[in-house]
Amino acid sequence: MGSPSTDLSVSTQIDGLIDLVALRAWLDDQGVSPGRPLEVVGLLGGGTQNILLRLRRGSRDLVLRRGPRHLRTSTNDNLRREMRVLDGLSRTRVPHARLVADCPDEDILGGAAFYVMELVDGLNPTVEMPWAEEDVTRTRRLCFSTVEALAGLGEVDHEAVGLSGVGRPDGFLERQVARWRSELATYARFPEYQGPDLPAVAAIGDWLDDNRPADWTPGILHGDFHLANLLVDPSTAEVAAIVDWEMATIGDPLLDLGSLLATWPRPGRPHGVGWSVDSMASAVTKPELVQHYADRSHRDMSAIDWYEVLASWKLAIVIEGTHARACAGLAPRDTGKMLHAWAVTLLDQARVVAGV
Structure with missing residues (x-):
């Protein structure tokens, strides 16, 4: 699901985006590897409208998706719709990043609804492909x-x-x-x-x-x-x-x-x-x-x-x-x-x- 950005330190990248203490407590409440250490690996490349943060909790790799640093009027509603769609897709064979836990509430991350999904080990075909052009x-x-x-x-x-x-x-x-x-x-x-x-x-x-x-x-x-x-x-x-x-x-x-x-x-x-x-x-x-x-x-x-x-x-x-x-x-x-x-x-x- 993209590669972590390394242009800035992780602490600089996430400054103001998440409250690690609140996020850790919320993940515990959701039963997502409760009690294990939580690390923010960095920002992932991807869509321009929302932010993707790669997390590691214990040995588990996850991705948190939230709106941009400066939230737009419709951002949280759009994210809540995404949560519903991903929850629905979990009952299908459509390939997608599996929803782990969702937070339609805006209080945990200071006004931003968000959700956590599985990290997908894959490449964007418009950026890189490992096989030869002749294949x-x-x-x-x-x-x-x-x-x-x-x-x-x-x-x-x-x-x-x-x-x-x-x-x-x-x-x-x-x-x-x-x-x-x-x-x-x-x-x-x-x-x-x-x-x-x-x-x-x-x-x-x-x-x-x-x-x-x-x-x-x-x-x-x-x-x-x-x-x-x-x-x-x-x-x-x-x-x-x-x-x-x-x-x-x-x-x-x-x-x-x-x-x-x-x-x-x-x-x-x-x-x-x-x-x-x-x-x-x-x-x-x-x-x-x-x-x-x-x-x-x-x-x-x-x-x-x-x-x-x-x-x-x-x-x-x-x-x-x-x-x-x-x-x-x-x-x-x-x-x-x-x-x-x-x-x-x-x-x-x-x-x-x-x-x-």
Whole structure:
């Protein structure tokens, strides 16, 4: 689950994030290796919205997840939803970091809800892979294992695992276009932002509304499914865990597959994250990925292009927000330019798939 950060001393990294005395007492109350020494090993790399702290209690390796140092309005509610989702997943075979104990109460860590999960021994495939680039067999195994993990998630009966009431599945697809058009419109609040110079963003939205699937079955939606949110067992090339469940909800699971297709490496398109991802571009084809999912799902795949277009369009709008903030001096200008270029690429590929 990433590697501990070593840029700063551990005490400096965790200053103000946790009260070790309170945490030790809480872990004792939860029956998590009670009475054993507690050590904070360091910060783990991972998501940008929340903090991951690697702990060691006796001989047991754990990870604590809490909100950022400066909590946002919705942080604790999002974490409490994650706790519910992880508790539900504990009744399934979906690969994930197992929930050890959760604390929806905000008093233990000075206003931050948090939970503790098992440490997963895995690597992020967008950062490093230990096998050779020429090992196409193992790379294909990783690709197909990714789809199998996702299809397994989509097959979970969310009501049977206690996740009724997480999200609002009624009208989920109908809300999508209006929701993200509204988000794009909010960027006008930055006076320095000259408006969305995004090709066909309006036409693609119209196409999505005109071609929306009429029938679908609610299920667990990860909400941010892509290769960077996976941990992989380096010895088997199997997905060891899907991580970062902060956007999980009950919606249409095929949107997760759309997100995977939208962000999947493309031959000849630079990614800047190393050969491990670039090699996947030529290891499998899009039809292979879709068929592999279809073989493991009861869902109607006839509109999968629509889900890919929605995922590309939505992601383009989301990352354009950073460009808008960069124009206003609220984010690094180079980052804003890079993400704007990526948004244009996403819309170009959406336009091709949609035929608009």
